[in-house]
Amino acid sequence: MPRAKKKSAGRILYHGRDGRGNKVYALWLKGEKGMPYRLIDSFLDLYRLPKEEFYMVDTPARDNALLVAGQFLRRMPLFSPLGLYLVRLGLKKEYGGLSSLVQKVIGNLTDLP
Amino acid sequence: MKVIYHCYGGTHSSVTAASIHLGFLPADRIPEKETFLRIPLYDRQEADEHGQMFFMGQDEFGNEVYIVARRNRPEVLENLMAGLAAMFDTPRDGYMLVNVMVRVNLTMMIGGFLSRRWGFIRMGRPIVTAGTQAAYFKVVKLVKDVRRELEVIHGKKSALFQRQQISPGSCGGGDSHRLFTGESGTGS
Incomplete structure (x- = not known):
């Protein structure tokens, strides 16, 4: 990532x-x-x-607390693996919203001539 | 080639540089304050137009000259242009981005903020114009550098540049022709 x-x-x-x-x-x-x-x-x-x-497409997902903490820790070599783990958790939290957005976009693209 | 002059607000330094490039403003002397104000886009652009590219004109080599405001995010402009050029397969060297902010002085910044950001046009406009006059020859130098680079790109040389290469000797007395045959000059 x-x-x-x-x-x-x-x-x-x-x-x-x-x-x-x-x-x-x-x-x-x-x-x-x-x-x-x-x-x-x-x-x-x-x-x-x-x-x-x-x-x-503007993704409405905003950085949640897990993503912010994860990105911060990713900058420190010692805590980088923990940061990556938190980023994954943060993304999982947003995943439902992102997934439904993508479905909508695909639907819109299908409707285009 | 599309030449895009960019600065914070797209109203003073980039407009001045584009105007010098196109010959709307002289390159050998500092123009009067009124001359700046007669330029169509000078101290005019609003914040909701930032990012919009404005066509200023075409120079004698056919280069299109634009100005754009990019606030304090030049990397966004550069990355977006490069990314979009790659996305649409447009030639990467089809445009030239010129950052004019490097020639902007503090007076221009203060005057520009007063006039554009806070709307104190009566107070800000004379200050920013005085600042533009103070920075004028720095902007002229930047434009000359750009034009020189464009000439290299186009493989064209201006008449002035060619004239400088001609031997200054009198008719029949010069030895520049010997340079082509490899012969040394008579005096050396």
Whole structure:
């Protein structure tokens, strides 16, 4: 699991293709999201790219206490395994919400022409 | 090539740099305060427009010049541009990001904050304009560096650069032609 650093904000990570051949990416942003959204929109305008090619989903999951503690401990070499364990627990806690969001997104993609 | 000048608010330093690049502002002297205020986007952009790229014009080599506000998160702009370029298979060297914040002085920051962030335009605008005048030649140097780099990229050389390579000798008396044949000059 890669650690998110300040310098990596805005980095787009490719994760593979889904069953319908759509490319799936992950993007980490912190704070107000209006500016990055406008940047992406401007990029698409700049190169006259079709906006339908791009489907951005904002995950509502926020860092819970386990995730925050886990990420903090991950920075310390001695407690890194404990940090990773806490991160896993934190993710498990959010898993239900994330899973239903993904199902909704897949449903929306299926409805698209 | 798309040249994108970026700074915190996209209203002062990046607009000034883009205007110098396009020849809207002179490169050899500091313009009057009124000249800055006549530039369409100077001290105009609002916070809800940050991230939006604005087209300023096209230079003589066909490069498109844009400005953008990225607040204090240049890494977001750089990473997003690189990621999207890879995602859509657009050429990675099809754009050039130029950070103008490195040329911004404290006066510009204070004036800019007063005018844009807190809305004290009457107070902030003269301060930020004075700051822009103070930092002007630093911005000019940055733009010249960018243009030089663009010339290298395009493989084009300006007429001025070519003129500097020509031997200053009088007609028929110069020995620059000998350089091509490998002969040494008469005086050396």
